[in-house]
Amino acid sequence: MGERLKQSYPLAFMECLRPLPDQPAFVHLFAGLVQLADWLGSDTREAFFPYTAPGEDRIQSAVARAAYAVRSIGLDVSAWKNELNGQPPTFSAAFGVPTARPMQLAAAELSLGDIVVLEAETGSGKTEAALWRFVQLFEAGKVDSLYFALPTRVAATQLYQRVLALVTRLWPKGAPVVVRALPGYEAADDQEKISLPDFKVQWPDVPGDYTAHQRWVAESPKRFLAATIAVGTIDQALLGALKVKHAHMRHALLARSLLVVDEVHASDAYMTVLLEKLLQAHIKAGGHSILLSATLGAMARTRYLNIGNKKKHAPPSLADACAAAYPVLSFRDSTGIHLHPVAGNPQHKTVHWETLDAMDNPKQIAMLAAQAAAQGARVLVVRNTVPAAVATLKALEELTLAQGGDWLFKVNGVSTVHHSRYSRQDRPLLDQAVEAQLGKTRQDGRGRVIVGTQTLEQSLDIDADLLITDLCPMDVLLQRLGRLHRHNRPEAERPEGYRQPHAWVLTPAGHDLSPLLKRARHGLGRFHDGGGVYPDLRMVEATKRLVQAQPSRQIPADNRQLVEHATHIEALQGVEEELGPDWQKLGQAIEGDTSARRGVGHLHTLPYYEAFGEVLFPDSDQKIATRLGAADRLVVFDPPQPGPFQQTVKQLALRHHQIPEGVSPDALPTDIAVLPASAGFEFTLGSARYRYNRFGLERLKAHDKN
Structure with a gap:
């Protein structure tokens, strides 16, 4: 066998004139490539590596088989790059719009480097900016693939269709397969797989389908990152940073990608550590990344931009953070961190807001919404928890029954709410109904009330005349405000009295949050184990004060100041000092929770800077996941x-x-x-x-x- 190896692979036994790098990061990357090669080489389908036929010399045929397998599953992207280089697309043609916004062109500059942060208001076109950056990097040979990571399955499902449309425009014929990278909801070019015994997969039979083998990347979640273009949740990328099976393969596959992380501000302390570790390994291996956020606090922005930088920069003070530009494109180079102002959404609005201590009174909320709907307004009611949303709908139904009129949100004639606890089959119906009744193109001129939870904050293109929302942290509140007067409409299309954006922010009785220090309610406050929807009441209190301080705000001009005054450590310490010992105790508990979660994150992540042989993986019975907490x-x-x-x-x-x-x-x-x-x-x-x-x-x- 030894002699045969020498005959078959002579280069392996010759003097090495150009040694491979001996850095741990390279060895880890190589390990991932070996895993990929093993997986692909073990595929017994006829065109790949079936058992050796009589008379076949596998040593000889393996070279051609490997080349075919790599090319057919889409790892060889040279043909698609050549097509773009031969006829470079314009932004207008790629997205079917008249022109690009300055922000979208600025984000595509190749000189920005390997990690970029884009902050701009909801609806400004951040998604298109990230996708156009991919097109430019791909055309220039800087990346070979795209993974667009979103915080939720729903958001990923929504974006998937938009990315599919872009790819079809870029490559009208012979386009790369676009994968929906959601375990249990996998799709390749909108075709869903059928699982068979022995881990085999069947796809819809399309005669002459050149993409058949490209769908290999969608047949298992572990292969998702081998796709040329994939849209999924952040979890699939984070698994490449954890001490779990096939982490090295995920890491190696992602290294060729532009990694887009949307809603980066939504990550908790544990996921933030995972993302930081992922980005460190990704950038070190030659990858690129762009992080998107409506408004990212200065502390978080500095932390991300320090990744891959030998000289770490300190976060700015509260005063300096508030003075930073918005919208802004941030990056770093050898001279430091740079924030370049960019023009985002040309639409600006004056939002009129006020607090209302009706969080515990669903009947009062229903009455407020019904009064507006009776005048023809489209009303969006966002509660922090599912029970609160259901209680509000039931109160609204009683009011509707008593007063007449029909302002209820319905799906196939059935009155309902919008939240995350619906089946995979029903959720698309809910999303479609929301966009039909509260979207850019409205079905009729009648008033309507849609009640839901945080699922209404993201992805859906909805445009309300009036917003009624539970109190929440400022960055989340700005997300919700992004659904208020989202589109420019002729004045006559909005009912009189609702032609200016107005939001009611619901608070507990007396606008007093102190009882929530002892018992969390309506998603506000810290559970005994440190969990909760919005556990840091300091941020919530700061947000309430900002709403009460001024009757109106300029959006997005005031976004930076609003977020920093509700999230910066100096602002939070100010709340503690003013409100006394109980709030200081909360601050200490939150700091402890954060440190504990970050500590667990460090324990669970793969140290790509350590020698490969020294990295120990946990026992198989120890659960390591991308999100802390028990599994669904x-x-x-x-x-x-x-x-x-x-x-x-x-x-x-x-x-x-x-x-x-x-x-x-x-x-x-x-x-x-x-x-x-x-x-x-x-x-x-x-x-x-x-x-x-x-x-x-x-x-x-x-x-x-x-």
């Missing part, structure tokens, strides 16, 4: 059950806090009972009973199980 559970229904919107339900995701203790991972739903008039169904899992209807999925209390 996917419940499958076979056969599918009737849903509340005339659509069958195949699976439901249970949040970790909805899962009963001790339930087996293999447990199946039992005692399934269809509700009257096919309004949904109930089922049992372990010791818990659940109901899925027009209000979404809920775990029933003991007295409701009858």
Whole structure:
């Protein structure tokens, strides 16, 4: 065997005139390439590496087979690059718009370097700016692929269609496959796979389909990052930074990409550490990245731009942070960190806002919304929690029944709310209905009230005449305000009294947040374990004060000051000092929570700077995930059950806090009972009973199980 190896691979036994790098980062990268080669070389489909045929010399045929496999799955992108170089596309042609905004052209400058931060208001075109940067880097040979990472599955699903349209315009014929990188929801060019036994996959049979082998990259989540163009959640990228199986392969595949991270401000302390470690390895391996945010605090922006820089720069003071430009394109080079002002959305608006201590009063909220809808206004009500949203809708339905009129948001004729606890089959119906009734092109001139949660903040192109929202941190509040008067409309299209953007910000009784220090409610406050929707009440208090300080604000001109005064450490310390010991104790607890989560993040991430042989992976029974907390559970229904919107339900995701203790991972739903008039169904899992209807999925209390 030794002699045969020498004959077959003579170069391996010759004197090495150009040694490979011996840096740990290179060895880790090489390990990922070996994993990819092993995976691809183990594929037994006919065109790749089936078992050796009689008379075949695999040593000889392997070279041609490998070249074909690499080319056919899309790892060889030279043909697509040559096509762009031969006929460089314009921004207008690529996106089907008359012209590009200055921000979008500025973001594509190749001189910006390997890590860029783009901050601009919602609706300003940040997504197109990031995609156009990819086109320019790809055409210039700086990257070979794109991974667009979003915070949620819903956001990724929304963006997927836009990226698919772009790719079709760039390459009208023979385009690279666009992968929807969502486990359980995989798609390649909008075609969904069918899983078969023995880990095999079947795709819809299209005669003469040249993309058939390109879909190899979508057949397993571990291969997603091999795609030339993929859209998914940030989790798929973060798995390349964790001590988990195939992390090195993910890292090596991502190294050829422009990594776009959208809504980067939405990450918690644990995910922020993971992202920092990922970016360090990614940039070190030659990758590029652009981080997008509506408004990123100066502390976070400095931390990201310090990545890959030997000289670390200190974050600016509160005064300097507030003086920074907005919108802005940030990058760093050998001379330091640079913030270049850019022109974003040409639309500016004066938002009139005021607080209303009605957070605990769904009837009052419903009345306020109904009064506006009766005058023809499109009203968006955003609550911090699902129970609060459901309670608000029920109050609105009672009011509608008593007063007449019909301002309710409906899907296929069924009144409902918008949140995350709906099935994969029903969620697209909800999204489509929201955009139809509150989008750029409205169905009719009647008033409407749409009640929901944070799912209404992102991705959906909706335009409200009036916003009613729970109090939340300022960066989140600005996201919600981005849905208010989002589009320029003729004055006559908005009802009188709602032609100026107006927002009601709901607070607890007496506008007093101090009771939430002891017991979190409505998503505000810290749980005993440090969790919570918005645990840092200091930020929430600072946000409330900013709303109360002035009756109106200029958006986006005031965005920078608003965010910094609600998130900068100096501002938060000011809240602590003024409000006393209980708030100082909260600050210490939040700091402890943050340090603990960052510490866990450091323990879970792969140290790509250490020698490969010294890196120890944890035991297989230790769970390491991209997000801290217990895992959600996917419940499958076979056969599918009737849903509340005339659509069958195949699976439901249970949040970790909805899962009963001790339930087996293999447990199946039992005692399934269809509700009257096919309004949904109930089922049992372990010791818990659940109901899925027009209000979404809920775990029933003991007295409701009858």
